[in-house]
Amino acid sequence: MDLIEVHDLVKVYLVGDVFVHALRGVSLSIQRGEFVAVMGPSGSGKSTFMHILGCLDRPTKGTYRLEEMDVGHLSRDDLATIRKKKLGFVFQTFNLLSRTSALENVELPLVYDGVPSRERRRKALEALRAIGLEDRAHHYPNQLSGGEQQRVAIARALINTPSVILADEPTGNLDSETGAEILGLFQQLNQERGITLVLVTHDPDVAAYADRVIHFRDGRVIQDVLRSTVHIK
Numbered sequence: 001m002d003l004i005e006v007h008d009l010v011k012v013y014l015v016g017d018v019f020v021h022a023l024r025g026v027s028l029s030i031q032r033g034e035f036v037a038v039m040g041p042s043g044s045g046k047s048t049f050m051h052i053l054g055c056l057d058r059p060t061k062g063t064y065r066l067e068e069m070d071v072g073h074l075s076r077d078d079l080a081t082i083r084k085k086k087l088g089f090v091f092q093t094f095n096l097l098s099r100t101s102a103l104e105n106v107e108l109p110l111v112y113d114g115v116p117s118r119e120r121r122r123k124a125l126e127a128l129r130a131i132g133l134e135d136r137a138h139h140y141p142n143q144l145s146g147g148e149q150q151r152v153a154i155a156r157a158l159i160n161t162p163s164v165i166l167a168d169e170p171t172g173n174l175d176s177e178t179g180a181e182i183l184g185l186f187q188q189l190n191q192e193r194g195i196t197l198v199l200v201t202h203d204p205d206v207a208a209y210a211d212r213v214i215h216f217r218d219g220r221v222i223q224d225v226l227r228s229t230v231h232i233k
Contacts, residue, residue: 002065003163003196004030004053009062011048011219022048023059024219032163035190035197037207040216047168049216050200054087054166055079067163084113088157088165092172094149096141102128102152103137109159127155130193131185147178154185164196165189171206183209 011023023045030036040046051057052064055071058079064072071082083089096105106124115123128134131151141149150170157165167186171179187209189195199210207213215223 001032002029003032003034003067004198005063005065006052007063009049009052009064010060011045011052011057012060021219023052025062026216026219026221027062028214028221028224030164030196030198032196033190033194034212035187035210036199037210037213038198038200038216039202039204039207039213041202043218044216045219046200046216048219050166050168050198053164053198054089055082084109085160086163088160088162090150090153090157090165090167090170092169094141094146094153094173096149096152098141101138101140102133102144102148102155105141105152106155106159109156113160123159124155127158128152130158130189131155145178146174147181150174150178150182151185154182154189158189158195164198167197167199169201170199171201171203179206 007027009023009026013020013022026045026049038046038049048057052059052072059072062072063070066082066086071079074082097108103121103124106127107120110120110123125134125137128137131154133148133151133155136144136148144152171182174182183206186197186199190197199206201207211226213225214221
């Protein structure tokens with residue numbers, strides 16, 4: 001079943017007096033339960049593509065369907081609801097509140113959703129348990145290693161049981177060993193819990209953890225690799 005479907009996706013920005021074509025007619029689908037890496041050099045369109053999938057930006061032209069809902073041209077309020085209910089985000093910078101414990105950081109999306117405190121705590125502890133960090137629940141970010149902070153960010157992304165987790169260069173601030181641990185965790189969440197993952201990276205070693213790699217260049221998909229099968233476009 002297609003979880004994400006985009007057709008003829010175009011995004012044009014006006015930068016000063018110049019029109020910049022970030023996406024030039026991208027069409028693809030992502031099935032529920034896939035682990036997909038999106039690769040490409042700077043300016044290839046991969047980040048713009050991620051922003052549209054994350055409902056952080058709208059396409060200039062084309063359609064984006066998430067769970068068969070056309071979300072490409074929804075209002076800001078509706079897009080915010082989609083982000084809250086259906087999407088989880090993991091970024092290169094962990095974006096944790098420094099004066100807030102790991103548990104409270106994970107709880108944060110539920111606070112905005114009006115969930116009672118006891119239920120928030122239960123769900124946050126469950127999310128921390130899922131990523132092997134329950135024993136660090138009451139530590140603050142400055143008491144955690146970089147890898148532990150990223151695990152907290154992943155737990156926060158899981159808290160609302162999203163349809164898909166979008167990860168933007170999630171190992172960019174980590175050393176290679178810690179990065180491998182985080183990527184192994186993503187694999188585990190995908191394989192054992194069936195979580196759909198879309199990961200943006202410029203690093204082929206990072207992309208190798210995914211089951212499918214989509215290559216962007218000059219705003220177009222130029223290659224779509226599924227396991228050992230290569231589809232050239």
